[in-house]
Amino acid sequence: MSDETTVTRNDARNRYELRLGDELIGRVDYRIDGDVMDMYHTEVDPAHGGNGYGNRLVAHAVADAADTGLMIRPTCPFIATYLDRHPEYADLRA
Template sequence: MTHHVSLTTNESENRFELHHGDELIGRIDYEMSGDAIDLTHTEVDPDHGGQGYAQRLVEYALTHARERDLSVKASCPYVAKYLDQHDEHADLRA
């Protein structure tokens, strides 16, 4: 059986989620403050590590922020490092 990977926004839990089939395998938690979103924690199930899923989650979260004209605060060290390495997202920083 082939499982697909999907990214969703779970507003009731304040997180972006990555699913492999029906299994939740990664997430980024966030907090909203006015027109800013603070990406506070990134986590990928260790069984699915090393496949670029954390990066996909960050890209999804940044696209979400851009589409809603939100500025981004990166309390999560992984997100902060990603932003430091990707100048194309510099305009999103709070």
């Protein structure tokens, strides 16, 4: 198994997926309503917790939403905390 992580947006499942090699280890679930992406759930496999994977996943999801012109509704507490800690994304809050 590779130690390399990748994050991809899976529009068919309405989520961002974090993979470690071929293993799915995390996800951010979202809903899109107009120009707002509601990020309502973040999950990282507990076996991989404590390694910063959640922050890496959320950083990618937030940057991707910004790049595509979407505002973010952070109903997931983890996403809300991430945005609070990164004031450069304050203008993305819906």
